[in-house]
Amino acid sequence: MASHDQPAFFSLARTLRAHRSFTAEPVSDDHVALILDAATRAPSAENRQPWHFVVVRDERRRAAIAGLMAGIWEGMAREWSRPRLDPALFDDVDRGFGGGLADAPLMVVVCGDTDLADRGVLASSIFPAVQNLLLGAHALGLGAVLTTIASTDPGPIGEIVAAPDSLRPMAVVPIGHPARVLGPSRRVAVGDKASLDTVGTPWPGAASS
Numbered sequence: 001m002a003s004h005d006q007p008a009f010f011s012l013a014r015t016l017r018a019h020r021s022f023t024a025e026p027v028s029d030d031h032v033a034l035i036l037d038a039a040t041r042a043p044s045a046e047n048r049q050p051w052h053f054v055v056v057r058d059e060r061r062r063a064a065i066a067g068l069m070a071g072i073w074e075g076m077a078r079e080w081s082r083p084r085l086d087p088a089l090f091d092d093v094d095r096g097f098g099g100g101l102a103d104a105p106l107m108v109v110v111c112g113d114t115d116l117a118d119r120g121v122l123a124s125s126i127f128p129a130v131q132n133l134l135l136g137a138h139a140l141g142l143g144a145v146l147t148t149i150a151s152t153d154p155g156p157i158g159e160i161v162a163a164p165d166s167l168r169p170m171a172v173v174p175i176g177h178p179a180r181v182l183g184p185s186r187r188v189a190v191g192d193k194a195s196l197d198t199v200g201t202p203w204p205g206a207a208s209s
Contacts, residue, residue, distance in 0.1 A: 014185065016135060020092055021180060023103075025177040027176060035175070036055070038132045039130070050126070052113055053110055056106060061161065069101065077149055108173040133173055134146060146173060151170050
């Protein structure tokens with residue numbers, strides 16, 4: 001199938017990027033509603049839909065969340081990540097936690113409802129919804145980024161958004177208008193990540209992907 005004949009979804013998937021710097025322009029309630037609706041269309045185990053999205057617009061709460069994530073990054077995650085990341089990616093992440101994420105006009109704290117799903121399988125239902133959240137924002141020309149650093153210590157995030165013990169914060173997704181245009185995503189070739197029937201047998205369609 002020629003690229004110009006492909007459904008729009010494939011263009012969205014190929015151009016989705018992690019945005020860590022934002023302008024001050026607000027995101028409308030209508031756009032947030034569309035994005036959240038897309039998130040709730042995700043699949044979940046037993047269709048339990050164990051997600052809860054806290055849209056944080058309040059400046060004080062956003063600053064508190066950003067400060068908490070920055071503290072975790074600076075306290076332990078930065079040096080753990082430095083040798084694991086490409087230097088350019090490391091610098092971008094470092095700038096994000098150093099202030100870029102705090103500029104987002106809203107953050108979505110994605111919580112998993114432990115009353116609806118066992119903690120051991122909660123992530124398998126929550127992160128498809130997060131992916132829909134990211135794609136929905138991208139489809140509207142907005143920037144967003146998945147951050148999971150706060151899930152290493154979800155209690156303080158829960159306190160900031162007044163979440164009950166049954167709601168476990170699992171991701172924070174800053175959303176806003178991108179401050180800069182990002183280039184194409186970089187991915188390992190499909191042929192290096194796909195097999196036919198058994199691992200190591202090349203998938204014949206990989207060359208044309």
